[in-house]
Each structure stands twice: as C-alpha cells, then as structure tokens.
Amino acid sequence: MAGFLVKRILQAVFVVLVVTLLVAWAIRLSGDPAIMLTQGAGSFTEQDLQNIRKALGLDQPFTVQYLQFITGVVTGDFGKSFFGGTSVGSLIAHALPLTLLLALTSLALAVAMSIPLGIHAAVNRGKAADTGIRILSLVGLSFPNFWLAIMMVLTFSITLGWLPPSGAEEPANIVMPALTMGVILTATNVRLVRTSMLETLSAQYIMVARSKGLKERVVLYKHALRNCAIPLITYIGLQFGGLIGGIVVIERVFNWPGMGSLAFDAVAARDYPVLQGVITVLALLIVAANLLVDIVYGLVDPRIRTE
Amino acid sequence: MSTVEIEAPGTVRIWLRRLRSLEFILGAVLTVAMIGLVLASGLIFPDGGDAMDLTARLTPPFQSWAHPLGTDPLGRDVLARVVVGGKISLTVGFLSVLGAVVVGTVMGLVAGYYRGVWDMILMRFADVQLALPFILLAITFTAILGADLWNLILFMIIAQWVQYARVMRASVLSLRDREFIQSARSFGVRDLRILLHHILPNAYGPVLILMTLNVANNILLESSLTFLGLGVDPMIPSWGGMLADGRSYLQTAWWVSVFPGLAIMLTVLGLNLLGDWLRDFLDPTSKA
Numbered sequence: 001m002a003g004f005l006v007k008r009i010l011q012a013v014f015v016v017l018v019v020t021l022l023v024a025w026a027i028r029l030s031g032d033p034a035i036m037l038t039q040g041a042g043s044f045t046e047q048d049l050q051n052i053r054k055a056l057g058l059d060q061p062f063t064v065q066y067l068q069f070i071t072g073v074v075t076g077d078f079g080k081s082f083f084g085g086t087s088v089g090s091l092i093a094h095a096l097p098l099t100l101l102l103a104l105t106s107l108a109l110a111v112a113m114s115i116p117l118g119i120h121a122a123v124n125r126g127k128a129a130d131t132g133i134r135i136l137s138l139v140g141l142s143f144p145n146f147w148l149a150i151m152m153v154l155t156f157s158i159t160l161g162w163l164p165p166s167g168a169e170e171p172a173n174i175v176m177p178a179l180t181m182g183v184i185l186t187a188t189n190v191r192l193v194r195t196s197m198l199e200t201l202s203a204q205y206i207m208v209a210r211s212k213g214l215k216e217r218v219v220l221y222k223h224a225l226r227n228c229a230i231p232l233i234t235y236i237g238l239q240f241g242g243l244i245g246g247i248v249v250i251e252r253v254f255n256w257p258g259m260g261s262l263a264f265d266a267v268a269a270r271d272y273p274v275l276q277g278v279i280t281v282l283a284l285l286i287v288a289a290n291l292l293v294d295i296v297y298g299l300v301d302p303r304i305r306t307e
Numbered sequence: 308m309s310t311v312e313i314e315a316p317g318t319v320r321i322w323l324r325r326l327r328s329l330e331f332i333l334g335a336v337l338t339v340a341m342i343g344l345v346l347a348s349g350l351i352f353p354d355g356g357d358a359m360d361l362t363a364r365l366t367p368p369f370q371s372w373a374h375p376l377g378t379d380p381l382g383r384d385v386l387a388r389v390v391v392g393g394k395i396s397l398t399v400g401f402l403s404v405l406g407a408v409v410v411g412t413v414m415g416l417v418a419g420y421y422r423g424v425w426d427m428i429l430m431r432f433a434d435v436q437l438a439l440p441f442i443l444l445a446i447t448f449t450a451i452l453g454a455d456l457w458n459l460i461l462f463m464i465i466a467q468w469v470q471y472a473r474v475m476r477a478s479v480l481s482l483r484d485r486e487f488i489q490s491a492r493s494f495g496v497r498d499l500r501i502l503l504h505h506i507l508p509n510a511y512g513p514v515l516i517l518m519t520l521n522v523a524n525n526i527l528l529e530s531s532l533t534f535l536g537l538g539v540d541p542m543i544p545s546w547g548g549m550l551a552d553g554r555s556y557l558q559t560a561w562w563v564s565v566f567p568g569l570a571i572m573l574t575v576l577g578l579n580l581l582g583d584w585l586r587d588f589l590d591p592t593s594k595a
Binding site: 023 | 442443444446523547550553554561568571573576
C-alpha cells in the first residue's frame, strides 16, 4: 500500500504542476493588466505603462514569473492582487471556507437523499416506484444547474418569500445553493446506488442474511449497503471536481462570495495572481480528494489494506 | 477481407423489439423534434427572433396567439427566440463532439495498438484532465480567446478528446491480442488496415454511447458559459443568453427565464434517453 501511495502522490504533484503551468501561461495571453489598471483613469504614456508592468513584475521572462509563483506556493505565499495589493492568500482564506462549506453541505444532502432513494428503487425493481425514481433522476440530469438555481429563487424568494435570494450573511443563505447542488448530485448518484444495490442484493450472503430472519432494514443498510460502499465512495470522490465546477457557477447566481466569485472577478480584471492562486488551490483540493478516495478504499475494504 | 459479422436468426425481430422500448421512442421523438424545429427555424421565424413588438412588451404566456409563450421587455417573441436559440446549442453540442471524437479515436487507436511512449503520454494527459475543474479552465480560456461560438467549440474539443482516446484505448487493448487480429496479422495485413477494418468496427460501441451523452453534456456546458457571459455573443439568441437576460427581470417576467430552461431540459433529456437506451442496447449485460 505504501508503494502505491507514493506513486499516486507523485502523479498528483505532476498533475498540479501541469495545471498551474497551463493556467499561468494561458492567462498571460489574455490581456495586459497595465492597460486594465489605467482604463478610464486619464491618459497614460507608454513609459507609465512600462513602469506599472515593472512594478508588478511583468517585465520578467515567463519562466522567472512562474518559478517565483511556484516557490511562493510551496512556502504558502500566493503573492498580491494587482488591484489594491491585498494578499492572495488572505482572499483565498476568506473564500475557500465558504466554497468548502457549500460543497460539503451539498454532498451531505446528496448522500442523504440518494442512498434511501436508490435502495428503494432497487428493492422495488421494475415497479412504479422504481420507474418514477429513474425518470426523476434522468430529468434531474437534464437541466443546467444554474437554471434550477434560478427556478428556486423564483419559487422560494420571489413567490413564497421564504428565503433570501442571494448573499452569505445569514444561515438561511446556504439553503438554496446547497439544495441546488444536492439535487443535481442526487440525480447522478441515485442511479449508481440503484445499480450497485441490485448487484449486491442478488449475492448469496444476502439470501443467507434474509433466511436467518434478519430484519429487512438490517439486511439492506448493514449487509448490502456496506458491500456496495466501494463503488459509491470512488464515484463520490471522482465527482468532487465536477461538484467544484458546479459550485463555481452556482456561486455566481446566489452571489455567494466563494472561490468561484473570486475567480470570475479575477478573470474580468486580468488579476493574474488571484486567478492563479484560486485555480492552484482548487486543483490541489481535487487531487487531494482523489488521493483520499484511494486511502479510504483501504479502510473500507480489508482486502486492499493487506495487499 | 472484411469484418465477419455473425447474424443470428431473428436479429431483426430483436432489433424491432428493442426499438419499441419507451426510452428509445421518447428519446428519438424529443431529439428529432428539436433538430427538426431548429432546422426549420429560419422558415417559421424569418426575422430570427429579433423583431420587436414594442406595443406588446412583457406579454404573459398563453394569452395571445401572436405570442404564445409571451414576450420579453423589448417585446421580442419568446417562442421565436427559444426556437432560433436552439441553433447555437445544437451546433456547439454536435460539432464539439464530432471534432473531439475524430481526434480522440485516432489517438486512442494509436496508443492502444502500439503502446509505448504514446500510450504513456496519453494516460498522463488523462490524469491531468481528471483533476481539471473544467469550468474554471473554460473561464480562463474564453477570457483569452474571447467569447465566440467557434472558440467555444475549439475549447471543448481540446478539453474532451482525451475522454474518447481513453475509451478507444481500452477497447483496443482488449482486442489487439484476440485471435482474429493475430490471424489478420499473420496473413500480412497492414497495420492501418487492421486498425480501420478489424479493430475500429469492433470498438465503436462505447465511443458511440459517450458521444450521445457528451452532446447532451456540452449543450449544458455551452448554456452555462453563455449564461456567465463567457460563451456565445449575448446579441445572438441562445438559451444561455436568454436565461442571463431573464434573470434581471425575474420578478416581473418569470416566463423569459422558464421557457429557455425547459427547452434545454427537453433537448438534453431526449439525448440522455437515447444514450441510456444505446448503452443497454450495445451491452445488454449492463442492463440493471
């Protein structure tokens, strides 16, 4: 297991390096921050622009800028925003917990909804309940997450007036964004729970458990669910990237001041250090989630642990 | 030498029975209807959904035959814009998948058949792709290239060909040492011919499924990016663009935000149904 982990960690480091290199290179093609900074602030000579570039470190060759950035990341210093000079680290420290809070709440909601629904569908295979759940999940996979978000605002804020439409000031603010992502994730996960449950339920040990006279709830949730935990955990782990991607969009609809909002503002302003920082941290997070999946594997399934 | 296909008796009947499944009928009807509507949009709505009827601004839906789905604050017909806007979504969905499939299939065939360095590079690419928050990269790239239909398609191809390459590679790996390939090789059949005539026809199934689901997926992605102002030019009618517009007058005109979303949902649902049906059809063992 140790050798396997070392190999996976090296792969992860490689992935993060490639991602940061791509982003750093791409965003420098996207426009000149010196021009963005001076826009609408009177006339500037070419010399002024040169001075701004020099002050921001943009006169250095790309390799030097990139190496500075990477050494910064290793020491935990992401540089300063081009605008106002706030440290990128503190911007991220403010936004990341909000994004993670949203991600984990959505994930918890999705697990809480998809496992009972998926089991219910598997147990009643082919009956009305199963068909209903399958159709609902397919519909749930078929609309864009931001549209669901807009429809929630329309229903719960505008029509019913129950929930605040945007912001992150009070606990009620998290309900709609988390529910949006939770519903979208549930739509994918229900199908997976159903399929792996069907496979597990046809196993002989389930028949044994039932013939021992165990309660159906114990058979389902203790014997069957445990045995299909592995594909579920893998899938949830691999979903993390998609979840973060979805949250980035959703944050925009609900004005949730997380990493997505930070990234958008940074792109609009050509604020290289902020965008680089945000993407690096998110890529690290996703890679870490995938690594975690491998480790949890070993904990859930003793066969892997002893290998 | 062509591929040997063993047709069991009664195959046609099995085909017909499977075609009669509800999934297929619903999926095909939705998809064909959407494609048909979009192709005919120029005939049905010659003004391209841009005509402004200023006397009928913010007409609610289901109240007049002139504007069955209502009008937006500029008096433009919502139904016309929804139908015309479908052009963008379907163009992006189909062209991006077509491009990615061509690149990915070639790469996957080569990597799976010859292995070696090519294979290693491909798999590392796949690792990177797994860790990329697609939307974030899309944001970065559209910011550089500019929000434009063709840039969007190009970006999707660059971001997604690896998926097809991986699936193709897996199929090729399972086929390359099979007896019929070995025998073709022992007859001195050239590699290119083996790849195109013996491996490709036996490996297209999973790629076809992935294609169907990705057309659906890319329609969703396009609408998200356009909604965020990073996709197609906001002046062109598109579903994502209409939803972005509609958001600012959600309080007064809910219909402007509801119908483009429904159009996306029906289109994507149709494609998802077809993709699901195709998966069961090509691989009956996966049917749960």
